Amino acid sequence: MQNDKYRTNPHMRRRMNAECRTMTDERMAWFANGRGALSITMRVWLALTAFCILNSAFAFAQTAVRAKTLYTMSGPPIQDGIVIMRDGKIVAVGPAATTPIPAGARVLEAAVATPGLIDAHSTVGLSGILNYAHDRDQIEHSEAIQPELRAIDAYNCREKLIEFVRSFGVTTIHTGHAPGELISGQTMIVKTVGDNVAEVTLVESAAIACTLGPAAQRGGGAPGTRGKMMAMLREQFIKAQEYVKKQDAAEADKKPDRNLRLEALGRALRGEIPLMVTAYRAQDIISALRLANEFNIKLWLDGAAEAYMVIDEIKAAGVPVILHPSMMRASGDAENMSFETAAKLRKSGITVVLQSGYEDYVPKARVILFEAAIAAANGLTFDEALRAITIDSARLLGVDKRVGSLEAGKDGDIALFDGDPFEYTTHCIGVAINGQIVSETKR
Amino acid sequence: MRVYLMKFRRNARSGRAALWAAVLSFAVCASAANADETIAFIGARLIRVDSPELPTGVLIVRDGRILAVGAAADTNVPPDARRIDVTGKVIMPGIVDTHNHIGGIGGGDQSKPLHPDVRIYDSLNPRDAGFRRAVAGGLTTLNIMPGSGHLLSGQTVYVKLRPAHTIEEMAVRNADGLIAGGIKMANGTNSRGGAPFPGTRAKSAALVREMFIRAVEYQSKVTAAGDDASKKPDRDLGLEALGEVLSGKRVVHHHTHRADDIVTVLRLSKEFGFRVVLHHVSEAWMVADEIAAAGARCSVILVDSPGGKLEASQLSYETAAILDRAGVNVAFHTDDWITDSRLFLRMAALGVRGGLPREKALRALTLSGAEMLDLQDRVGSLTVGKDADFVVLDGDPLSVYSKVLETWVEGRRVFDRNDPQDRLYGVGGYGAGFDTVPYMCCHGDGE
The missing domain is CATH 2.30.40.10 (Urease, subunit C, domain 1)
Incomplete structure (x- = not known):
C-alpha cells in the first residue's frame, strides 16, 4: 500500500526523493570527515538509506x-x-x-x-462536478471581454471529474474558460494527474477563448447582437494593436503602463497564442474567419456545427477545427449538427480534432473517448478517430514532443x-x- | 404511393400542382394504406426478447400486427406475402422509451407545485423534429412527460410513433378509448423553490400527502354518491386524475435521485397505494434491496459522467446491473433532450459495460419499458399478436458501429436510412433541426 502511494502520488514521491538526496549528501560528508566506527546514529542512517534505495526502486521501477x-x-x-x-x-x-x-x-x-488520450477542448478542472457557485469557475460574467483571466488561476487538480475522465484513458486536457462570453479568458494544457497545478501543466496559456453567437449575448447589455459582438472585438483588437506598437517602441519612457487585458490580446496579435472562437452557425464561422483575417490572428475554430456548409472557406483560410462533441445536443445554434461532420471536414483536407466541450448540466463532463467512438461509427476510420484524440490533437495543441x-x-x-x-x-x-x-x- | 407522387412532381409545372401533390399525400396518408398486405421479413437474426434469439428467422406481419415469428427453417410464409430479404440483418422489437420530453412539451407552469389537471398532450406538436430523430433511433413507443421543477407537473401521454398529423393519431388508447398515460412527479432538489413551492424535503412530502388525502376524500364522495348525480361533488379535474392514480389505472412516473428521496417515494407509495416507476435513480444502487422489497420498478438514465447537480453526483454505470441483481425490473429512458433518442441503444450498451447481462439490457429497452407503461400485451417483444413494431439493424444493437436501417410501427415503415430526408434527421445536417411538414408522411404506403 505504502509503495502504491508513493508510486501514484508525485508529491509523496518528490518529498521522499528529496529526503533521500539529503541523506546521500550526509553520507558524502561522513566519508569526507573520515570517521570510522559506526555510531547508533549511523546505523539508523544506513537503515534509512537502504529504505530509500528500495523505495526509489519501487517508485521508479x-x-x-x-x-x-x-x-x-x-x-x-x-x-x-x-x-x-x-x-x-x-x-x-x-x-x-x-x-x-x-x-x-x-x-x-x-x-x-x-x-494516453488528449481532449482538445474541455472545461474540466474549472467546471466542477456539483455545478454549484463554489465550483463554477469556467465563466465570469462581470464583463463581456476578459482575456486576462488565466485558467491556471482557477484549475482545481483535485476536481473529481478529472479523476473520472482519467479513468477512461484521458491523460491530457486542453481546458479553461468556457464559451459564454465574447472573450471569457485563457485556456491551459494539463495532465490529468497530481495535486499541484504547476507540476502538471504542459502549457500555462494555450489559447484565448472567444464566443460568437447567442451564447455570447448579454441580457440587457452589450453585446446583444452578432453585429455588436464583432464591433466590440474589433475595437479591443485595435486597442491592442496600438498597445503592441507602444510596447515595441524603442524608448523605455514611451512604453505603456502594463495592461493585462491588452497584453493578452497582444500575444494573440503577435501570433504567440491562438484565438479559439466557439461558433456553431455558418455565419458565425465566417465572422471568425473575417476577424482573424483582419488582425492576422492565428485562429482555432471551435464547435463549428455548421462547418460543413463553409468547407471551402475554412480550407482556404487554413484554419483547424476543434469540432463539437459528436454527441452534442442537436438544439439551439447546434440544431443542425451532424454525426458526420468530422468525416466530412477530414475528407476535404481540414485539420479536425475532437473535444468533450462544455456541459452546463448533466452530464457535467463528456468523455472524449466516447465522442471519438461516435465519429468512428459515422465516417471516420478507426485510425482517423484515434488520431483525432491523440497525435493530431497533440500537434494542434503544440505538445506533440511530449504526448500523443x-x-x-x-x-x-x-x-x-x-x-x-x-x-x-x-x-x-x-x-x-x-x-x-x-x-x-x-x- | 411514393412512386406515384414522384411521377406527379416530375409533371408538375406550377406551384399549384405541387400544392395538389401535397394535398393528395395528406389524403392518402390519412387512410390506412396496405392494411391487409402481408409482409415477410426473411433471414434476419431475430431478437425476440421474450424468448431466445433466432439466428435465422422469419417475421411476418399483417394488419399492423405480428402474424408469425419463428426460425426460417420451420416457418411457413403465406403465398400472398411480400417477401423482404433481410439476410445478415438484425431485427429487434421497437424500442420503448419510458421518459421522453420531445414534441415541445409544456406541462405545469410556475403558479404552483402540483398540477394533476394538466395534460401534456394538449401541448404537443407532432411535427417536432424530435419525433423524426426518435424513429431514427429505433424508438416506437414513448412516454412523453411534462418537464421538471414540480412535485407533480402533469399527466403524461403514451404515444406510438405512427404516421400522424395530430397528437390524437399518435396517442395510445386504453380499452375505454381514452388516451393512455401516467402522471409525472418529482422530489429531492428538483421541485424545491420559493413559495408556493416547497423549500425542504419534508415540506415536499407534506404537500404530496395532503394532495393525496384530498383525492381519497373526493373518491369517497364520488363512490358514496353512487348513481345519484345530485350527491356527486363538483367536478375537479386534478382530483379526477388523482383518482385514476389511486385506482391504479394511472401509474406514477417519479423523478427521484438521492437514496433517501427514493425511499421517501416508496413510503408515500405504500401509504396511498399508488403504482410507481422510479425514474433516473442515480443513487438506487445504495438502496436496491429496499426498492426490490417494495416491488417498485426502475427506469434508469445513464449519462456519460456524474454531476451537474448534487443529486446526480453519485451516478454510476453499475446502477442497472445492481438493481437487476437485486431483482428489480429495470428499464432505461432517454430523458430526451438530456440524451439524444438516436443514441438510446448506446445507453443499454453502457449498462452492459456496467455489468448488466446483455439479454437484460435488451429487455430494458423494450419489454421492461412496455411493462412500466402497462403496454406489455401490445408492444415490447416480437410475439405473435403484438403490434408490428420493430427495428432493422445492420449489426448487433449494442455495437457502436451498428446502424438503425429501418423502423416500423404497426406494420408501416416510419424510418428508412436510405431515404435522404430520413437520413438527414438520423445523421444530422442542415435542416435537421427544423420541424417538418408533413410528419412521416408517406412511409409504408406501398413503395
Whole structure:
C-alpha cells in the first residue's frame, strides 16, 4: 500500500526523493570527515538509506505494457507490442519478439493499448462536478471581454471529474474558460494527474477563448447582437494593436503602463497564442474567419456545427477545427449538427480534432473517448478517430514532443483496454501518466 | 404511393400542382394504406426478447400486427406475402422509451407545485423534429412527460410513433378509448423553490400527502354518491386524475435521485397505494434491496459522467446491473433532450459495460419499458399478436458501429436510412433541426 502511494502520488514521491538526496549528501560528508566506527546514529542512517534505495526502486521501477494490439500512432499498429517506461518517459516501443521486458519491471497486459488520450477542448478542472457557485469557475460574467483571466488561476487538480475522465484513458486536457462570453479568458494544457497545478501543466496559456453567437449575448447589455459582438472585438483588437506598437517602441519612457487585458490580446496579435472562437452557425464561422483575417490572428475554430456548409472557406483560410462533441445536443445554434461532420471536414483536407466541450448540466463532463467512438461509427476510420484524440490533437495543441504517440523519449502516458476502445461494452482497464499507473479501475 | 407522387412532381409545372401533390399525400396518408398486405421479413437474426434469439428467422406481419415469428427453417410464409430479404440483418422489437420530453412539451407552469389537471398532450406538436430523430433511433413507443421543477407537473401521454398529423393519431388508447398515460412527479432538489413551492424535503412530502388525502376524500364522495348525480361533488379535474392514480389505472412516473428521496417515494407509495416507476435513480444502487422489497420498478438514465447537480453526483454505470441483481425490473429512458433518442441503444450498451447481462439490457429497452407503461400485451417483444413494431439493424444493437436501417410501427415503415430526408434527421445536417411538414408522411404506403 505504502509503495502504491508513493508510486501514484508525485508529491509523496518528490518529498521522499528529496529526503533521500539529503541523506546521500550526509553520507558524502561522513566519508569526507573520515570517521570510522559506526555510531547508533549511523546505523539508523544506513537503515534509512537502504529504505530509500528500495523505495526509489519501487517508485521508479520500470513499467512495461504488453498489448495484443498496440496503437502507437507513430506507425502501423503492432501486434503483441511492448512499451517500456522508465523515469516517467517511454524508453522502448516494439514487438514482443524484439523488445525484451527488463527483469523486475511491472508488466500490465491488455488486449489494446493506445497513447494516453488528449481532449482538445474541455472545461474540466474549472467546471466542477456539483455545478454549484463554489465550483463554477469556467465563466465570469462581470464583463463581456476578459482575456486576462488565466485558467491556471482557477484549475482545481483535485476536481473529481478529472479523476473520472482519467479513468477512461484521458491523460491530457486542453481546458479553461468556457464559451459564454465574447472573450471569457485563457485556456491551459494539463495532465490529468497530481495535486499541484504547476507540476502538471504542459502549457500555462494555450489559447484565448472567444464566443460568437447567442451564447455570447448579454441580457440587457452589450453585446446583444452578432453585429455588436464583432464591433466590440474589433475595437479591443485595435486597442491592442496600438498597445503592441507602444510596447515595441524603442524608448523605455514611451512604453505603456502594463495592461493585462491588452497584453493578452497582444500575444494573440503577435501570433504567440491562438484565438479559439466557439461558433456553431455558418455565419458565425465566417465572422471568425473575417476577424482573424483582419488582425492576422492565428485562429482555432471551435464547435463549428455548421462547418460543413463553409468547407471551402475554412480550407482556404487554413484554419483547424476543434469540432463539437459528436454527441452534442442537436438544439439551439447546434440544431443542425451532424454525426458526420468530422468525416466530412477530414475528407476535404481540414485539420479536425475532437473535444468533450462544455456541459452546463448533466452530464457535467463528456468523455472524449466516447465522442471519438461516435465519429468512428459515422465516417471516420478507426485510425482517423484515434488520431483525432491523440497525435493530431497533440500537434494542434503544440505538445506533440511530449504526448500523443507512443515513442521513445515521450511521456509515459498510455491507456489500456480490454477490447476495441470505441466499442460501448469495452472497458478501459488501466491508465499510466508519466510512467506511473494512475488508474486500474475497470471502466 | 411514393412512386406515384414522384411521377406527379416530375409533371408538375406550377406551384399549384405541387400544392395538389401535397394535398393528395395528406389524403392518402390519412387512410390506412396496405392494411391487409402481408409482409415477410426473411433471414434476419431475430431478437425476440421474450424468448431466445433466432439466428435465422422469419417475421411476418399483417394488419399492423405480428402474424408469425419463428426460425426460417420451420416457418411457413403465406403465398400472398411480400417477401423482404433481410439476410445478415438484425431485427429487434421497437424500442420503448419510458421518459421522453420531445414534441415541445409544456406541462405545469410556475403558479404552483402540483398540477394533476394538466395534460401534456394538449401541448404537443407532432411535427417536432424530435419525433423524426426518435424513429431514427429505433424508438416506437414513448412516454412523453411534462418537464421538471414540480412535485407533480402533469399527466403524461403514451404515444406510438405512427404516421400522424395530430397528437390524437399518435396517442395510445386504453380499452375505454381514452388516451393512455401516467402522471409525472418529482422530489429531492428538483421541485424545491420559493413559495408556493416547497423549500425542504419534508415540506415536499407534506404537500404530496395532503394532495393525496384530498383525492381519497373526493373518491369517497364520488363512490358514496353512487348513481345519484345530485350527491356527486363538483367536478375537479386534478382530483379526477388523482383518482385514476389511486385506482391504479394511472401509474406514477417519479423523478427521484438521492437514496433517501427514493425511499421517501416508496413510503408515500405504500401509504396511498399508488403504482410507481422510479425514474433516473442515480443513487438506487445504495438502496436496491429496499426498492426490490417494495416491488417498485426502475427506469434508469445513464449519462456519460456524474454531476451537474448534487443529486446526480453519485451516478454510476453499475446502477442497472445492481438493481437487476437485486431483482428489480429495470428499464432505461432517454430523458430526451438530456440524451439524444438516436443514441438510446448506446445507453443499454453502457449498462452492459456496467455489468448488466446483455439479454437484460435488451429487455430494458423494450419489454421492461412496455411493462412500466402497462403496454406489455401490445408492444415490447416480437410475439405473435403484438403490434408490428420493430427495428432493422445492420449489426448487433449494442455495437457502436451498428446502424438503425429501418423502423416500423404497426406494420408501416416510419424510418428508412436510405431515404435522404430520413437520413438527414438520423445523421444530422442542415435542416435537421427544423420541424417538418408533413410528419412521416408517406412511409409504408406501398413503395
